[in-house]
Amino acid sequence: MINYTDELRRHNLKATPQRLAISNALHSYGHINIDTLYEMMLKKFSSISLATIYKNINLMLENSYVQEVKIPQNKSVYELTKSYHSHLVCTECGVVEDIKLNMIPLLSEVTTSTTFEISKTDLVLSGLCKKCQ
Ligand SMILES: [Zn+2]
Ligand SMILES: [Zn+2]
Numbered sequence: 001m002i003n004y005t006d007e008l009r010r011h012n013l014k015a016t017p018q019r020l021a022i023s024n025a026l027h028s029y030g031h032i033n034i035d036t037l038y039e040m041m042l043k044k045f046s047s048i049s050l051a052t053i054y055k056n057i058n059l060m061l062e063n064s065y066v067q068e069v070k071i072p073q074n075k076s077v078y079e080l081t082k083s084y085h086s087h088l089v090c091t092e093c094g095v096v097e098d099i100k101l102n103m104i105p106l107l108s109e110v111t112t113s114t115t116f117e118i119s120k121t122d123l124v125l126s127g128l129c130k131k132c133q
Pocket of ligand 1: 090130
């Protein structure tokens, strides 16, 4: 178990036992949806409610400690905030992987072919992972 006390404090979050456990679950899974997180948490805190998990995750999102990855046609997954990256999602088993892509060519194409000013580039690519092919 990694001690996330300082990391939480750096994001102005009090390091409660629940938040430390959430941090470790996010760390070991990489990307986790709220249901799996809830199951993990119940093993440690038998009386914890789903509402408490949501409350904590939302606060962590507000303080940029955690990031939400919106998965098309599925539940969002959460991860500890990392440097900018995109995601690969398996439509069969749901595994989510990080991928670093160069967004500059894509953005310059958008700039030349539309009048849009892009402010966010959350990119999720769907397909089949090696196991599911
Ligand atoms: Zn898969
Ligand atoms: Zn990620």
